Amino acid sequence: MNYRNTIIGSMATIALLASCKKETPIYEATAEALHNGSLYYNVSEANCKSCHGTDWNGNGPEARSLKEQGLAVPDFTAALSPDKTVLDYFKAITIGTEKTKSLPSAHAYQSHTDRSRWAMANFLYSLGKPSSDEARRKTASEAAMKEIQAAYSNSRRWYMGDNKPSAEREKAPALEALLSKAGFTPSSEISVVPVSDSRREGAFHAQDSQAEGYALYKSNCQSCHGVFGEGSQGAVHLGALPGEGEGKGGIPRLKPVHASIRDLAEVGALSAGALSSAHNDKDAFGQKSHALTEEQWELLADYIKSITGK
Ligand code: HEC
Ligand code: HEC
Structure with a gap:
């Protein structure tokens, strides 16, 4: 109860502050934005991790076949x-790039709001090692900040056309300054569950050889x-139930929450039957077992067994 009162108390304070202060621009790399960016990346319906990897290094299971292409x-x-600059990142996930035109999504993730795309762009940009060429970095950052401010000066939304990648993508804000002002260290905020190289290899192989099982799992x-199958020490989806969640107009939206989910390799029974009933016994944020056919549960079981080395 005390805890709840504290939350309500701080919410009231925030609301009060918000009513006096100008709203923070959505493109700013505040600590909250960076944190949310890490959550959105982890749980996005766009499956960022399947290409960019659980540890952000471009080592997701789909990266290999893309590379072959x-x-x-x-x-x-x-x-x-x-x-x-971070603007390049924002544009890459808003309208895609020349190279991502051929992907089914075109890499234009406009189902995410501008705010959540900025959060992801700022978070992912913060993971990179800054270049030591400070003069060039500064010039690029300042030009980007000008472009961003101009775009938001007369509109809350940045209209970039119908998913058409723009040819020139340079420029961004002084992110390092914003980061240190926020006192944010990405590594302290999220932790990645380590997965051995041999298991990664196994998963890559399984993804190639068991395409249908992988599609169901994904x-x-x-x-x-x-x-x-490594589980999560970070964010997971909150199962959206009709009429609940943060949605508007009766349309529920998935909301990320923090949870710890154990490695599927540590779960004893991974038979089709055990998998199909796993979520009927457990209340995983209202997540109920999916309505898959018997054959699909079998495919899924085979796939999960091979990615967990069973
Ligand atoms: C189907 C695979 C795939 C998925 C899914 C995917 N990406 Fe990408 N992403 C790529 C590829 C490939 C590139 C490189 C494009 C290029 O070189 O022009 C890229 C580029 C980017 C860039 C630009 C990086 C840079 O150096 O300029 C960002 C930022 C990014 N992705 C974020 C995301 C986020 C966030 C998501 C999920 C909402 C996501 N991606 C989902 C494949 C993917
Ligand atoms: C909304 C998030 C979510 C989704 C989606 C989800 N799970 Fe889970 N799952 C959880 C949580 C939370 C737990 C319980 C935490 C734990 O056991 O560590 C869990 C537990 C499990 C367990 C272990 C049950 C036990 O006896 O310990 C299995 C097996 C499992 N899930 C399989 C699946 C399969 C297969 C799918 C896809 C068809 C799936 N889950 C989809 C969140 C999810």
């Missing part, structure tokens, strides 16, 4: 080019149980 998935933790289980 000549489309490399970037490593967010690598050194950033001095001309690369669309029904991955957002909570992780790309490799």
